[in-house]
Amino acid sequence: xxxxxxxxGRIRNGLGRGALTGDAAGKxxxxxxxxxxxxxxxxxxxxxQAARIDFFVAMAEVVQTTVARVSSAIDIPNEVARYxxxxxxxxxxxxxPDASLDAIPWSERPLLNVRLGKAEPGDAVSLTPCLAAIxxxxxxxxxxxxxxxxxxxxxxxxxIVVLRAHQVVASYEDGWDLLxxxxxxxxxxxxxxxxxxxxPSRTGDIEQKIELGAHGPRxxxxxxxxxxxxxxxx
Amino acid sequence: xxxxxxxxxxxTCLVDLFRPSIGFAAVKLLEDAGCTVVVPRAQxxxxxxxxxxxxxxxxxAIARQVIEAFAGFDYVVAPSxxxxxMVRVHYxxxxxxxxxxxxxxxxxxxxxWELVSFLADVRGVKNVSASCVGSxxxxxxxxxxxxxxxxxxPRQLLASVDGLTLKELPGAEICxxxxxxxxxxxxxxxxxxxxxxxxxxxxxxxxxxxxGDLGCLLQIAGRLSRAGSTIDTRHIAEVLAxxxxxxxxxxxxxxx
Amino acid sequence: MDPTSRAFIENxxxxxxxxxxxxxxxxxxxxxxxxxxxAVARLPEFEALRDEGKAIxxxxxxxxxxxxxLYEKNVTAAGGVVHWARDAAEARAAVLDICRSVDARxxxxxxxxxxxxxxxxxxLERNGIxxxxxxxxxxxxxxxxxxxxxxxxxxxxxxxxxxxxxFRAAHADLxxxxxxxxxxxxxxxxxAILRPQFLAADVGIxxxxxxxxxxxxxxxxxxxxxxxxxxxxxxxxxxxxxxEKIVPTLEDAATxxxxxxxxxxxxxxxxxxxMSTGPRRPGDLDGPEQYHVVLVDNGRSxxxxxxxxxxxxxxxxxxxxxxxxxxxxxxxxxxxxxxxGPMGAVLTPALIGVAEAGHLANASSFCGRCxxxxxxxxxxxxxxxxxxxxxxxxxxxxxxxxxxLELWTWxxxxxxxxxxxxxxxxxxxxxLGKSRGRFRALPLAGGWxxxxxxxxPEGRSFHALWAExxxxxx
Numbered sequence: 001x002x003x004x005x006x007x008x009g010r011i012r013n014g015l016g017r018g019a020l021t022g023d024a025a026g027k028x029x030x031x032x033x034x035x036x037x038x039x040x041x042x043x044x045x046x047x048x049q050a051a052r053i054d055f056f057v058a059m060a061e062v063v064q065t066t067v068a069r070v071s072s073a074i075d076i077p078n079e080v081a082r083y084x085x086x087x088x089x090x091x092x093x094x095x096x097p098d099a100s101l102d103a104i105p106w107s108e109r110p111l112l113n114v115r116l117g118k119a120e121p122g123d124a125v126s127l128t129p130c131l132a133a134i135x136x137x138x139x140x141x142x143x144x145x146x147x148x149x150x151x152x153x154x155x156x157x158x159x160i161v162v163l164r165a166h167q168v169v170a171s172y173e174d175g176w177d178l179l180x181x182x183x184x185x186x187x188x189x190x191x192x193x194x195x196x197x198x199x200p201s202r203t204g205d206i207e208q209k210i211e212l213g214a215h216g217p218r219x220x221x222x223x224x225x226x227x228x229x230x231x232x233x234x
Numbered sequence: 235x236x237x238x239x240x241x242x243x244x245x246t247c248l249v250d251l252f253r254p255s256i257g258f259a260a261v262k263l264l265e266d267a268g269c270t271v272v273v274p275r276a277q278x279x280x281x282x283x284x285x286x287x288x289x290x291x292x293x294x295a296i297a298r299q300v301i302e303a304f305a306g307f308d309y310v311v312a313p314s315x316x317x318x319x320m321v322r323v324h325y326x327x328x329x330x331x332x333x334x335x336x337x338x339x340x341x342x343x344x345x346x347w348e349l350v351s352f353l354a355d356v357r358g359v360k361n362v363s364a365s366c367v368g369s370x371x372x373x374x375x376x377x378x379x380x381x382x383x384x385x386x387x388p389r390q391l392l393a394s395v396d397g398l399t400l401k402e403l404p405g406a407e408i409c410x411x412x413x414x415x416x417x418x419x420x421x422x423x424x425x426x427x428x429x430x431x432x433x434x435x436x437x438x439x440x441x442x443x444x445x446g447d448l449g450c451l452l453q454i455a456g457r458l459s460r461a462g463s464t465i466d467t468r469h470i471a472e473v474l475a476x477x478x479x480x481x482x483x484x485x486x487x488x489x490x
Numbered sequence: 491m492d493p494t495s496r497a498f499i500e501n502x503x504x505x506x507x508x509x510x511x512x513x514x515x516x517x518x519x520x521x522x523x524x525x526x527x528x529a530v531a532r533l534p535e536f537e538a539l540r541d542e543g544k545a546i547x548x549x550x551x552x553x554x555x556x557x558x559x560l561y562e563k564n565v566t567a568a569g570g571v572v573h574w575a576r577d578a579a580e581a582r583a584a585v586l587d588i589c590r591s592v593d594a595r596x597x598x599x600x601x602x603x604x605x606x607x608x609x610x611x612x613x614l615e616r617n618g619i620x621x622x623x624x625x626x627x628x629x630x631x632x633x634x635x636x637x638x639x640x641x642x643x644x645x646x647x648x649x650x651x652x653x654x655x656x657f658r659a660a661h662a663d664l665x666x667x668x669x670x671x672x673x674x675x676x677x678x679x680x681x682a683i684l685r686p687q688f689l690a691a692d693v694g695i696x697x698x699x700x701x702x703x704x705x706x707x708x709x710x711x712x713x714x715x716x717x718x719x720x721x722x723x724x725x726x727x728x729x730x731x732x733x734e735k736i737v738p739t740l741e742d743a744a745t746x747x748x749x750x751x752x753x754x755x756x757x758x759x760x761x762x763x764x765m766s767t768g769p770r771r772p773g774d775l776d777g778p779e780q781y782h783v784v785l786v787d788n789g790r791s792x793x794x795x796x797x798x799x800x801x802x803x804x805x806x807x808x809x810x811x812x813x814x815x816x817x818x819x820x821x822x823x824x825x826x827x828x829x830x831g832p833m834g835a836v837l838t839p840a841l842i843g844v845a846e847a848g849h850l851a852n853a854s855s856f857c858g859r860c861x862x863x864x865x866x867x868x869x870x871x872x873x874x875x876x877x878x879x880x881x882x883x884x885x886x887x888x889x890x891x892x893x894x895l896e897l898w899t900w901x902x903x904x905x906x907x908x909x910x911x912x913x914x915x916x917x918x919x920x921x922l923g924k925s926r927g928r929f930r931a932l933p934l935a936g937g938w939x940x941x942x943x944x945x946x947p948e949g950r951s952f953h954a955l956w957a958e959x960x961x962x963x964x
Contacts, residue, residue, distance in 0.1 A: 004574040011558075015555070031739075032704050035741050038546070038745040041539075137758040137759040149777075151723070173744055176744070187705050188568055188771075190568070193777065198758070198759040201713065202761055203713060204713070207673060208517050208646075211673050211677040215681055215688070216716075250912055251916050252916075278909075281902075286878070287895055290882075292895055380857070409859070413854070416853070420502070422499075423502055423820060424855070426819045428941070455945050
């Protein structure tokens, strides 16, 4: 008997039945297919979009994420230059080759060295888009893909995320819905990795003192483009 | 005042042997609250030592005796969260596999109460007439706290004692280390828990520590005494019943 | 690791006598409960979420076979491979085979309690493969060659001086004159030392906080980001997880995640919660080429249908450890195996037998604080009592103790005899103890008087006095 059959057999023994079939199996399958939402805390869901965005920023700042709000993509190069100078970091970054970042006019800041691709060991700063921002806990949701390599989120010491205000959602469940809307269906259609990032890397393993930058980035900076127009507010 | 009710006192084996004053304090408080108090003679122990030792048969044997002895009273009240908890929470668990006994256990459980919560929650007592000048701190005995939700009631009633200052105990909800047989099977660990508890007690600056369970009180008084402390230890019922002038604290020499 | 749980009393004694441990646990014992309480206060729905979490886990266990099969199907559809392991030996063999198939020399590891349980590191080392722990706490104890003492903060028993000592001894190539006395310096050194290992690893092994049946995904929760570097950089990612980590849907995982970080560290959410589904996709610029899951039984299936089934709800948050006065007194090593504290007291006998681990379920005062903070409401004291019941019926309890209980019960069932004996004892001890009010020593009560005085009884029994009072009334 294979290990698999042995284990499943013992589980069924303990449950006092054989494998589920017919209606019984159908009920469980239906529960999965329905993937009903359980209780979602009201703290973010009860807010209107503008307040929800402010809530996201407040929660993110509690966990040492810094947030800069700009009015359009045109302002991003200036904000990046300002931020890197303020943190005493070299004026260079590795950027995700993602179409959503195409509109950023890097030529406005020619001294900023912007290279595309996945993170290389020497890269100090990365810049990536994200899929969504979860207001509930100030969490960013990033997905891997051809143009969004995961290493950009972890190898460099400083990670800059470009977020558009309309991407702020209330709960993790709203984030799952975004994943389910991807074309294709089935596990292969999911990204290899979904990262929920809530602040920079940290550890408390030495005398319970929190230190930032354990293995992942020690700085997480969000540049939020305030693009929620009056007609987009939900 | 609520209607007169017949209350059977569950003395507890520790009160019976070590400190009957607690039993008499309980009787006074119950009578002041309009209860007729009866003490069934056929009670000895609630069965918790056997139960917690894994000896279900002996625990059941004792429990059957308790169920029989306390039949027919409006309420059963114990000056102990752990004994009241044993009857209220664990007797039904004990007889989970015996439907007839389970029904009787549940019926008894529903009318069984820890003393202070009975006074406050069932009899609606808001004040006691006792006075006691001094400062006290209060330890939340685990069973009373977690099994029976005894928390606010002792503090409410202590607040009504004339001349008494209550200083809140940091870590009031942390176990003192008694745990019945645990105290003697793992004395070193139990002793450490007791040391931590008396350090918290001493830090309040209170003259006296109170609790609702004599097991905890023996543990705390024993450790205070071993450490040479002069902090007094009493059961809360003694203070609420105004007995502090006539009964010495726990573990202190008697002058009679 | 080989259990030393039989030596619990000696181990506990060593823990109680260890001044470093005292200081370290003092910090942890106040910090964790306070932070958890603050996090719970910030979330009004927390109690309701506990009930939902419990319901999700109970439902999953009641259909565990269905969900495991669904999970396997979806892992495979995503391009991953599932390996089923009945016990520790099969799990070790599965991991070793995968490592050998890619000629692995260096393996980075995220924190995994089940990997400890199957003694994976020793096995890899014996077979010429170097496992490198990347969680800072795990790295520190790996250097010191000792087991973890806490399920989420493995080095919680150490102060920074011990960490400095371990780093100086192990990082021999670094300048001996460097200063690494403070936490930021130690963390920076660990980061610098481990970064090349992350990059050089052939295989990355992580545990899983959850396995999602709906999608065939694994979820890891870290604060450091070490798990992410472990699973993204090498060519091969191996997830090692026990059966009960399965959760039906993404929505169910979200509910449990809301409970997890708050219960564990008092955070709203950990820095990194990462969901992985299969190997890299065509066109991906990074990610592993192979994704394997080793599903470990090692005693879990045997718990289903029995008194300990509810233990399978455990999320491994360590709230019970952090709130346990016994754990914070003696530390995790005293428990002698992988899982300490209340959850260890229930789980360890189930996995290695109650004969080996009998002390663990006995060294509890049943204060119930563990159950009150468990995010999925596991009745931990009740289950410890079940272990005591097993020991009693299997006659693993000392005969004198059994005899004592039987005698006590025999007398207790004869009230008049009992009352007579109690009155005698009250008078005797009351008389002997009258002048001092307490006993420093008492025959047959050595276990008590070893560490505290015994207050003297008042000198009469309640029942005797009550009977007198009733007679006087007539």
